[in-house]
Structure formats: structure tokens, C-alpha cells
Amino acid sequence: MHQDQCAPSPARLLIIDDSLDELRLLKRLLDAHHFQLSIAFDGHQGYQRAQLLLPDLILLDVQMPRLDGFAACRLLKADPRTRHIPIVFLTAAQSAQERLTGLSIGGVDYVIKPFLAEEVLARIRIHLQLAAHSQATTDAPGLTLQHNPDEVLLQAGIQLIRNHLHEPLTVESIASRLGSYEKKLSAVFRQRTGLTVFAYLREERLKQARSWLAETDSSIQTIAEQLGFQNAGNFATAFRDRFALSPSTYRKTMRAEQTANV
Numbered sequence: 001m002h003q004d005q006c007a008p009s010p011a012r013l014l015i016i017d018d019s020l021d022e023l024r025l026l027k028r029l030l031d032a033h034h035f036q037l038s039i040a041f042d043g044h045q046g047y048q049r050a051q052l053l054l055p056d057l058i059l060l061d062v063q064m065p066r067l068d069g070f071a072a073c074r075l076l077k078a079d080p081r082t083r084h085i086p087i088v089f090l091t092a093a094q095s096a097q098e099r100l101t102g103l104s105i106g107g108v109d110y111v112i113k114p115f116l117a118e119e120v121l122a123r124i125r126i127h128l129q130l131a132a133h134s135q136a137t138t139d140a141p142g143l144t145l146q147h148n149p150d151e152v153l154l155q156a157g158i159q160l161i162r163n164h165l166h167e168p169l170t171v172e173s174i175a176s177r178l179g180s181y182e183k184k185l186s187a188v189f190r191q192r193t194g195l196t197v198f199a200y201l202r203e204e205r206l207k208q209a210r211s212w213l214a215e216t217d218s219s220i221q222t223i224a225e226q227l228g229f230q231n232a233g234n235f236a237t238a239f240r241d242r243f244a245l246s247p248s249t250y251r252k253t254m255r256a257e258q259t260a261n262v
Contacts, residue, residue, distance in 0.1 A: 009036075010034050010035055010036045011035055011036065011056045011057065011124075011128050012035075012036045012037075012038070012053065012054075012055040012056045012057075013030060013035045013036065013037055013038070013055055013056065013057050013058070013059060013124070014037075014038045014039075014040065014046065014049060014050055014053060014055040014057075014058045014059070015027070015030075015037065015038070015039050015040070015058075015059045016039075016040045016041075016042070016043060016045075016046030016058065016059065016060045016061060016064070016069070016072065017039075017041070017059070017060075017061040017064070017090060018041050018042055018061065018064045018065060019061070022061070022090070022113065023039060026059065026120070027039070029117050029120065029121070030124075033121060035124075038053055038055065041064075042064045042065055042066040042067055043060075043064050043066065043067030043068055043069060043071055043072030043179060044066050044067040044072070044179065046058070046060065046072055047067065047072050047075050047076060050076055050082050050085065051079070051081060051082060051147055054081065054082065054085070055085060056085070056128055056131065057085065057086050057087075057088065057124060057127055057128055057131065058076070058085055058086070058087045058088070059088050059090055059111070059124075060072060060073060060087050060088070060089055060090065060107070061089075061090045061091070062089055062090070062091040062093065062098065062102065063091070063092075063093075066179075067179035068179075069089060069090075069091075069102070070101060070102065070105060070177065071176075071177060071178055071179035072179065073087055073089075073102065073105050073106055073107055074105050074106075074156040074159070074160060074177070074178055075152055075153070075156050075178065075179065076106070077105065077106035077156070077159075078152045078153075078154075078155035078156035078159060079147065079152045081147055083106075084131070084134075084135065085131075086108045086109075086127040086128075086130070086131050087106060087107045087108060088107065088108060088109045088110070088111060088123055088124065088127060089102045089107045089109070089110045089111070090110075090111050090113060090115070091110060091111075091112060091113060092112070092113040092114075094112065104163065105159075105163075108127050108130075109123050109126075109127060111123060150188045150191070150192065151192070153178060153180055153184070153185065153188050154188050154189065154192050154193070156178050157174060157178060157185060157188075157189065157197070158200075160174060160177060160178065161174065161200065161201050161204055162204060165201075165204060165205050165208055165226075165227050165228060166225075166226050166227060166228050167228060168228055169201060169228070171185060171186060171196075171197045171198060174197060174201075185197055202238065203242075205227040205228060205229070206238060206239060206242050206243070208227060209223055209224075209227055209235070209239060209247070210239075210243065210250065212226075213247055213250055213251045213254065214250075214251070214254040220232050220235070220236070220247045220248065223235070223247070224236075235247065
């Protein structure tokens with residue numbers, strides 16, 4: 001029996017980067033360690049290849065034309081076929097805020113350019129091991145599901161909205177951060193939720209406000225600010241229109257019910 005008959009298959013890596021110099025360095029390094037490589041030159045191409053190849057790990061640049069790394073990551077994590085794949089961001093930026101953004105949308109790690117070969121290999125191996133352990137305890141159901149681009153865009157949009165309720169979001173800015181455009185995003189939301197993007201955003205903000213009013217002692221002004229309303233008056237009007245009670249009356253009602261149930 002040949003020794004290599006029991007050898008594990010090489011891990012499949014997808015590198016998404018528009019820098020030819022960086023790609024050459026990474027390819028030389030990873031080829032030398034016998035990884036199976038695929039390459040894409042922008043986020044859109046990388047997202048498509050990830051759907052087809054289902055790699056074991058993705059190395060994803062942040063700043064790219066057409067579809068940047070953050071937008072590609074949001075789509076990958078919203079797609080049931082690819083959401084399990086660990087994503088390690090590649091970036092030349094030293095900004096802590098950029099790193100936090102990448103981690104908050106689903107990235108597992110960062111490699112800062114110019115990178116050290118030993119660090120890249122160490123981080124890849126760590127996350128391949130973690131992913132293998134995680135998949136061994138689950139059935140990875142996403143692999144059997146069909147890809148639906150509209151559903152992926154919707155779920156990515158919903159997740160972005162929920163994570164950024166405090167920001168002054170517009171339909172245009174949401175679409176841009178998903179690598180889409182306003183008309184397309186609006187059509188998907190109307191078809192699948194029955195609401196416009198703005199109406200969905202408003203509903204999510206008011207649901208969060210209702211929860212905070214019931215569960216915290218934060219002032220109405222603070223809640224309004226944290227949920228992106230211009231002022232407490234606009235917030236109170238929107239809340240009353242949605243729930244037929246002012247924020248203060250709703251809080252008093254909830255506190256009275258909680259006291260009665262003690």
C-alpha cells in the first residue's frame with residue numbers, strides 16, 4: 001500500500017486580492033506548503049468562486065475595486081452555502097476600527113500587510129483546525145442548500161441594518177456596503193418582506209426601542225440617539241404611531257406589569 005493513500009487532502013484556499021505582487025508572494029508561500037489554491041481578483045469574482053469551490057478558508061483583501069472585502073464578507077456570511085467558511089482579512093491598514101468592522105461582520109482574523117510568512121501560515125493552520133473541529137460536530141447543512149442571490153442580499157441587508165441601527169443609514173449607503181444598488185435592494189426588500197428598506201429599518205429601530213424601554217433605565221433621549229433618531233421628539237412620534245403609546249407611557253405600563261407579576 002502506498003503511503004500517500006491515507007494522507008489527508010490538501011486544504012483548499014481561496015485568495016481574493018487585486019494586488020498582483022501580494023498574490024505572487026502568497027502563491028509562492030502557500031504552494032511551498034502544498035495548499036490547493038484558487039485566486040480571484042476582486043470581491044465579486046471571489047464571491048462567485050467561493051460558491052462554486054466551497055474552499056476550506058478564504059484570504060480576503062479589504063480594499064478592492066467593484067466589490068470590496070467587507071461587502072464580499074457580508075454576502076459570504078449571509079449565504080448558507082458559504083457562511084461556515086473562515087475568512088481571514090488581508091489589509092495594509094493599521095486602523096483598529098477597520099479590524100473591528102471586519103471581525104463584527106464575520107471575519108475570524110486579520111493579517112496585516114506586509115505580512116510575515118510564518119504568521120500567515122500560523123493563522124491559516126489555526127483556523128483550518130478550528131473549522132475542522134467545528135464541522136466535525138455539525139452536519140454543515142448549508143452545503144445541500146440552493147444558492148438564492150436575492151435571499152442572500154436580503155439576509156446581508158437585514159444583518160447590516162441590525163448591526164448599525166445607531167447610524168444615519170440610507171438605502172443608498174446600505175446597498176453600497178453590500179455591493180449592490182438602491183433599486184435592486186429596494187425591490188428585494190419589497191418582494192420578500194413587504195416593506196421598503198427604510199420601513200424595515202424603522203421597524204427594527206422601534207422594536208429595539210421597545211425592548212430598551214422595558215428592560216433598561218436609559219433615558220428616552222439616550223435611546224433616541226442610540227437608534228439614529230434626530231431627536232427625542234421624532235422618536236416619540238414614530239413610537240406612538242407604531243405602538244399607539246408614547247415611550248414614557250409604554251415604559252410606565254411595562255413597569256407596572258412587572259411589579260404586579262413579582
